[in-house]
Amino acid sequence: MSELKGACIFGQSGGPTSVINASAYGVIDTALKNPNITRVLGAEHGIKGVLNDRLFDMGQEDPKELELLKNTPSSALGSCRYKMADPDVDETDYKRILEIFKKYDVRYFFYNGGNDSMDTCNKISKYMQKVGYECRVMGVPKTIDNDLYGTDHCPGFGSAAKYIATSCMEVYQDARVYDTGMVCVMEIMGRHAGWLAGAAAVATAYGSGPDLVYLPEVDFDMDQFLADVERVYKEKGNCFVAVSEGIHYADGSFVSEAKTSATDGFGHAQLGGLEVFLTEIVKARLGVKVRGIELSLLQRCGAHLASETDIEEACMAGKAAVENAVNGITDKMVGFERDIQDGRYVCRTKLLNLTDVANTEKKVPREWINAEGNNVERPFVDYVLPLIQGEPVLPREDSLPRFARLKKVLAK
Structure with a gap:
């Protein structure tokens, strides 16, 4: 030395x-x-x-x-x-x-x-x-995106995942208080990697989380999305959806209507407004009560x-x-x-x-996402759990x- x-x-x-x-x-x-x-x-x-x-x-x-x-x-x-x-x-x-x-x-x-x-x-x-x-x-x-190459995980992800999972569990309780059904769409950060949105499924594993989770690792299909939501809504009388801000169609274009609003200093699209866009479509197509939630900065400063x-x-x-x-x-x-x-x-x-x-960028392994592309598998939950431990x-x-x-x- x-x-x-x-x-x-x-x-x-x-x-x-x-x-x-x-x-x-x-x-x-x-x-x-x-x-x-x-x-x-x-x-x-x-x-x-x-x-x-x-x-x-x-x-x-x-x-x-x-x-x-x-x-x-x-x-x-x-x-x-x-x-x-x-x-x-x-x-x-x-x-x-x-x-x-x-x-x-x-x-x-x-x-x-x-x-x-x-x-x-x-x-x-x-x-x-x-x-x-x-x-x-x-x-x-x-x-918080957890997408750095070569490292098992990144500082910041565990706390953001814990915030997301906890918030999902709380929203789950609130979204079911009335005797009228509702579809709730929660937008979570993540431009190209779905680690954060996937963390919402940790709440589901403990009984109070989203029914559907969509990550940018899988191409988004609007018709299939609406069919998924309608199916769950008919079965349960409610439907809770978690979506990554970076979900995109097969041609690579972002679903978010705000995709071209601005870019950051590195030329990346500044996404946002996805939950508003999706709730409007769900309401128009299915005719049900819908609420959109964007965690925005809260998930990274909580x-x-x-x-x-x-x-x-x-x-x-x-x-x-x-x-x-x-x-x-x-x-x-x-x-x-x-x-x-x-x-x-x-x-x-x-x-x-x-x-x-x-x-x-490090993406969520495809085998950790279900075949339908609308949720994650148990190995994803097992990966996240050790990282959110401790008060x-x-x-x-x-x-x-x-x-x-x-x-x-x-x-x-």
Whole structure:
């Protein structure tokens, strides 16, 4: 191992989760305690903070406030959706990043995010190698979508899955209080991978969840959907449907009527409004009472329903990133692998090549979806259950959540 001393920068990117700051704490706390890391800097709004020289001196923060990050949702340092050009096409951003790295003697760079964030991390890593600037770069996984390549699961997914399953169980009870029937359609996040929508079936496994679940891994057929809904409604007098926002027809076009409304910084369609579209069609075709529910941001910021397992693993991922980097490893992302020991779930970290992870999506295995394409099989439920376990002891102030309050002192 070659010893390398210098400052580190940590940044958060992409859509936040209820445990993304637990990973931040894992990185920041571990880095502050390591003698090889001379200074810990937090980038304001991810890579944009590096480009704009907006870096916070994390050593100036109260340790107790930093610890509160473990139970604070969203991105405490601010996030971004910024797509960096290929350095062979335009080196402008990379030259600026190198300038900032040299200014603060940055020798470690940790970036916390999903697919697109790992692409950013990969590009920076390869550029620093190309120009001969020694800087160890590590990706820290994050995404409620659970679609990062090579890792068994992603920090943030377990808590979102728990929120979705719990919300489904609660909606199930409410949707059956009257003696008149109703169709309820719940829209759940997930553009190309249906992990989140599939989590709704965990509620069904415990007696209070959706009758039908539609994932983007299977082409959507509107006529079959209406037939499914009508069949269940006639059998039960009610029908509860969970749909991924990214369900699409056989030609690849999104079912959502809002598919062309906007795109994010990476050119992905910003979906939404699917539940409104489907409820209108169901009402028109079947003539029954229909209610649409969109969980929207609630599923990714519901820290009050976070999984303790998810919090611990998110923190573990951040800690592993720092420890591996200091031990001489670079150009990797921390991943998870699961094992069963004495009948109990165990999670360990492993390392994945950034090039392999960048822009590659992990889908729900087709064999975990039923033949009809309108629900998931038991192996999916068994996969999710260990990830939603545990109730964290949440800091409170007058019975309200007490989240971290960072001073965010700019580095000089």
